[in-house]
Amino acid sequence: MAEDGVGSVLQELYKFALEERALLTGVEKEFIDIKDDLESIQALLKDADRVAAYEEEEQGYDKGVKTWVKQLREASFRIEDVIDEYNMYEAQKNNHSIFITTLQMIPGLSRHMNPLHKIASEIQDIKSSLGKIKERSERFQFDKSEIRSGSYRGTKAPRIGDPRMAPYFIEENQVVGFEEPRDELVNCLVEGTNDLLLVSVVGMGGLGKTTLAKHVFDNPLVKEHFHYRSFITVSQSYSMRELLTEMIKKFCKDSNERIPKGLQNMDDVKFITQVREYLESKKYLVVFDDVWEEKFSDEIKHALVSNNNGSRIIVTTRIMHVAEYFKESFLVRVHVLQRLPSNKAWELFCKKTFRGQCECPTELVEMSTEIVERCGGLPLAIVAIGGLLSTKAKETFEWTKVSQNLRMELQRNVHLTDLMKILSLSYDDLPYHLKSCMLYFGIYPEDYTINRKRLTRQWMAEGFIKNEEVRPLEEVSEEYLTELIQRSLVDVSAVGFDGKVRSVKVHDVSREVIIRKMKDLSFCHLMNKDGEQVTIGVTRRFSIAAFSNSDLKNSGTRAIFVFDKGDLPEHFMDGLSSKFKLLKVLDFQNSLLTSLPDNMGNLFHLRYLNLSHTKVTILPKSIGNLVYLETLDLRQTKVHQLPQEINKLTKLRLLPVYYRRYEGHYDMLNFTTGVQLQEGIGGLVSLQKLYFLEADYGGIGLIQELKMLTQLRKLGIRCVRGEFGNALCATIQAMNRLESLNITAKAKNEIIDLDSLSVPPPNLKVLNLKSRLTKLPDWIPNLNNLVKLRLGLSNFEDDPLDSLKKLPNLLRLNLWDNAFSGESLHFQVGGFPKLKEVDLTRLDRLSSITIDKKALQGLQHFRFKNNPQLKVLPQDLQNLKNLQFLGFAEMPAELVDSIEQGGPCHWIINHIPLVQIRQNEGSKFHDYKLYRIPTQPNA
Known part of the structure; x- marks a missing residue:
């Protein structure tokens, strides 16, 4: 009887195995179809976004397109989710044990436990939704071919009631802060070369x-x-022929000339x-206001002739590369x-807000x-917010409400x-492709x-960077940022010694524009200190400035x-891997995170993990x-050992991991x-960046494996x-792509011989050597691409500058900790033709x-x-005419006293804009x- 029971189960298992195979085959086909649907939707969304923006600009225009775009976007979200679910299923299905696989085939359990059934059901539901979206779109009064052709392109010239009309009618006494640029531009126009100047x-x-x-145009x-x-x-919408015709008509009107016939x-x-x-014979001035495209230069260069009469062109634009592009022709x-x-x-602010009195009441x-600071020096923001406040009672309570609710006011107040x-x-x-980057x-x-x-x-990590020319993604992403x-x-907030951008930010008012767009696009939900609740429905990202009591739930995040600078809620960390299984980016930087859950590996799609x-x-x-992990950021953490399982991450590209002891006395x-x-x-x-690796743990074997x-x-x-x-030199010589190398010895007296490195990495740009050296390696002076060199502990008896000059x-040179004895x-x-920074410590x-x-x-x-x-200030500092900064720290008192104002050596440094003294006040x-x-x- 037992054998009959086993036979019956096996028969059922065989039956369900066939069903499973048929289902798999069907899903594969549906999966391919829906991926094609996603590509079509995304192609359409590229132009449909512009149409939705056009709708907002056009008063009274039907909201149909915007609604339709929203539905398309949400459908694309669902398709992206099901694609990721399917890919995760494909990758993991072979890892299931035979026992689990067998259980999934037992009647009554299969459809509940097998994720493939869920995926198949979701695909069918999405296809049904797409059909309904298509039906609704046919009721709208627009032609999708117009979207693709760009008929809804951009904005038109300002009309009555348009806020862009205001600058044309501002009185001279209302203009504030433009005196210097106005005078500079006027001088450009009326003085200088007779050549055509733009x-x-x-x-x-x-x-x-x-x-x-x-105001320059109207200057007497x-x-x-x-x-x-x-x-x-x-x-943004213009016809060059119409613009040039308008220009000629204005010239003729001002000079009482007859307009040339037949221009049209x-x-x-x-x-x-x-x-x-x-x-040809005229001294003219033409202002082209609000230019958006480089091609504008190509369109006017043949028409606006350079006639050696001192003619001038002024172009205003928001885009630097448009401003620069005119250099090709003018x-x-x-x-x-x-x-x-x-x-x-x-x-x-006072002029706009307090009108006649122009003085701010003491209590305000x-x-x-605070309000002016939030405007960040942006005249339009100052005028707009000042205009709003001019209508309010001059009371602290009223103004506090405006300040605290500025985001809401920006969306609803006509000012x-x-x-x-x-x-x-x-x-x-x-x-x-740049819109998502900007929304970030x-x-x-x-x-x-x-x-x-x-x-x-x-x-x-999000997949925003499209690399069609097989270039490093970092290079393409930096181009995107440069474009913005x-x-x-x-x-740009900070620039490095090499001229590269180090950090950036956006204007506070621009950020409010971005937040509005984010909400419209379900791009990100902000959880802030005001206790805002989690959005119900679709949201692709969470930015958590303060955790709420609500439980975060959104499987498509x-x-x-x-x-948040406080303790992380247990329920959030415990549910991380189960509730957000499609996560690609997880950033805890500067939070109070103390540990990761053991099941962290369930975040199958994770590409970026920041624990710094x-x-x-x-x-x-x-x-x-x-x-799929590409970035694992462990900077300034006390992670001192990585599990061996880390070596499975074949897609890992960036692994910065170190801890610096700022809390104690410095020791190199x-x-x-x-x-x-x-x-x-x-x-x-795939690893591209690894720092810092402890070499003494794995020894020569580890170095050779590198x-x-x-x-x-x-x-x-x-x-x-x-x-x-020798092993280290052999390893470095094999690294042809190496751009930055940092080597630190085990102990101060440890001598490392690097002379056997006969052919150094050809692209090396940064070199840090903190070790005793028998002599300066011959290959260092031949590093033609080197921009930064830091030497420490090397104890050179001869002046190394003669070899390095x-x-x-080379842009930066650091000699530290008895690099030179x-x-x-x-x-x-x-010597040193491009050197910008020197540090002697x-x-x-x-x-x-x-x-x-x-x-x-x-x-x-x-x-x-x-x-x-070094007790006497080097007099030759007087010869450094371009020096912008001179800094001293822990230097002999007689040197510092000599450069104080009135000191005997003050004249040597008097030409330097910033001379700074650093004084220690503790051991940290x-x-x-x-x-x-x-x-x-x-x-």
């Missing part, structure tokens, strides 16, 4: 480019100088010829319009100052919605400075960012299941600790012993520095720290204060 005025929306151009000196003047609004009926060649002939001067300084911003000064419209134009004009700035809290690498790595900066949408500056000390072994060898890696590190075949990491571009290796020298691209350094004329015997006249002419920063024998790394020595650089 002036590009560039800056973000709302900065006052049109206001400035109009300009009117007298140019008898032929025309002010043309271009905007001429072919293009004859039309351009007619325009050139008309302008003599160009680019004027970057700056934001208002605080005093001018306050003056403009503090609140008004501020116009501001939002103008700033939105720049976002709406973005290419589709709304994820970060207000006034947050964003690290470039952090941001671009998140873009890459060029379009005046993103501000792709990214979570934790900015958290309290995490151990990674779970399941981390080895994150097969022990200030930074790295990580121990297990045997098998050669499996990380040869397998052929993609490595940055390597930091610590605790290197002398006997590792020919490095053609002699008494005198000599910077020779002709803890050189115990250094007592004098010679700088030849005309040497180091490009040097901008010079720092001295804890050089006890950051226990110090800074004070400045007054100088007169322009005296």
Whole structure:
């Protein structure tokens, strides 16, 4: 009887196995179909987004397109989810044990336990929804072919009631803060060369480019100088033929001339010829306001003839590369319009807000100052918010309400919605691939400075970076960021010594525009300190400034960012892997995270995991299941050992992991600790950045295994012993892509011989060597691409500058911790042609520095720290005419006293804009204060 029972079960299992196979075959076909649907939807959305933006601009236009776009987007979300679910099923199905597979085939359990059934059901439901969306679209009064052809392209010239009309009618006494740029532009127009000169005025929306151009255009000196003047609004929708015709008509009207006949009926060649002939003998001024595209230059270059009469063109634009592109065809001067300084911003605010009295009541000064600061020097924001406040009672309570509810006011108040419209134009004009990148700035809290690498790595993990030319993704992502900066949408906060952008931010008011777009697009939900509840429905990302009591639930979420500085709720961490199984980005940087759940490896799709500056000390072994992980950021964590399972991550590209002891006294060898890696590190075949690796843990075997990491571009290796020298040289020589190398010895007296490195990496740009060296390796002076060199502990008895001076691209030179054990350094004329920064720190015997006249002419920063024998200021510093910063820390008192104002050596440094003294106040790394020595650089 038992055998009969077993036979019956086996028969059922066989039956269900056949059903399973049939189901699998059907799902595969449906899966391919729905992937094609997604591509079609995404292609349509690229242009449909622009149509939806057009709808918002056009008053009274039917909302049908916007609704239809929203439905399409949500359908695309569902398709993306089911694709990721299917891919996860495919990858994991072979890992199930035979026992689990058998259970899934038992009647009554199969359809509940097998995820394939759920996927098949979801696909059918999506296809049904797409059919309904198509039916609804047929009721709308628009043609989808018009969307694809771009008939809804951009904005038109301002009309009555349009907020962009205001700059044309601002009285002279209402203009604040433009006096200096106005005078500069007027001089450009009426003085100088007789050649045709084009002036590009560039800056973000709302900065006052049109206001400035109009007041320059109407300036009495300009009117007298140019008898032929025309002010043309271009905007995003224009016909060049119409613009040039309008220009000619205005010229003719002002000079009482007859308009040339037949302009409209001429072919293009004859039309351009007619325009050139008309302008041939005239001294003219034409302003093209609000130019958006580079091709505009190509369209006007043949018509606007250079007739040696001192004619001028002014172009205003939000886009730097548009401003620069005119250089191909014209003599160009680019004027970057700056934001208002605080005093001018306050003056403009008071003029707009308090009208006749122009003075702020005492009780409102503090609140008004805060509001002006939030406007960030943007004239349009100041005018808009000032106009709103002018209608309110002059009471603290009323103004506090406006300040606290500014986001809501921006969306509903007529004074501020116009501001939002103008700033939105720049976002709406973005290419589709940059819109998601721009929206990412709304994820970060207000006034947050964003690290470039952090941001671009998140873009890459989300799949925003499209690499069609097989270039490094980092290179493409930086191009995307540069484009946003060029379009005046993103501000640069900090730049590195090499000129690369280090951090960025967006204007607070621009961020409000982004947040509005994010909500419309279900891009991200912000959880903030105001207790805002979690959005019900679709949201692709969570930005958590403060956790609420609500339980986060959204299986389609792709990214979570934790900015909350408090303890993380247990329910959030416990449910992370089960509730957000499609996550690609998870960022805990600077949070109080203490540990990761053991089942972290269930986040199958995770590509970016940022644990930097958290309290995490151990990674779970399941981390080895994150097969798609590209970035694992463990900077400033006390993770000192990685599990061997990490070596399974064949797609891992970036692994920065270290801890720096800022809490204690500085020691070059022990200030930074790295990580121990297990045997098998050669499996990380995609790894591009690894720092810092503890070499003494794995020894020569580990160093030799590094040869397998052929993609490595940055390597930091610590605790290197002398006997590792030859093996390390052989490994480095195999790394042809290496751009940054950091080697630190195990102990101060450990001598590392690097001379056997006969052919160094050809692309090496950064080199840090902290070790005793028998001599300066011959290959270092031949590193033609080197931009940064830091030497420490090397104890060279001879001046190393003589060997290093020919490095053609060196920008920064650091000699630290007795890198040089002699008494005198000599910077020779002709050496270090591009050097910008020099740092001399803890050189115990250094007592004098010679700088030849005309040497180091490009040097901008010079720092001295804890050089006890350097008691007399080098007089040759007077020869460094381009030096912008001179810093001293822990230097002998007699040197510091000599450069104080009135001191005998103050004259040597009086030409330097910033001279700074650092004084220690405790034993910790950051226990110090800074004070400045007054100088007169322009005296």
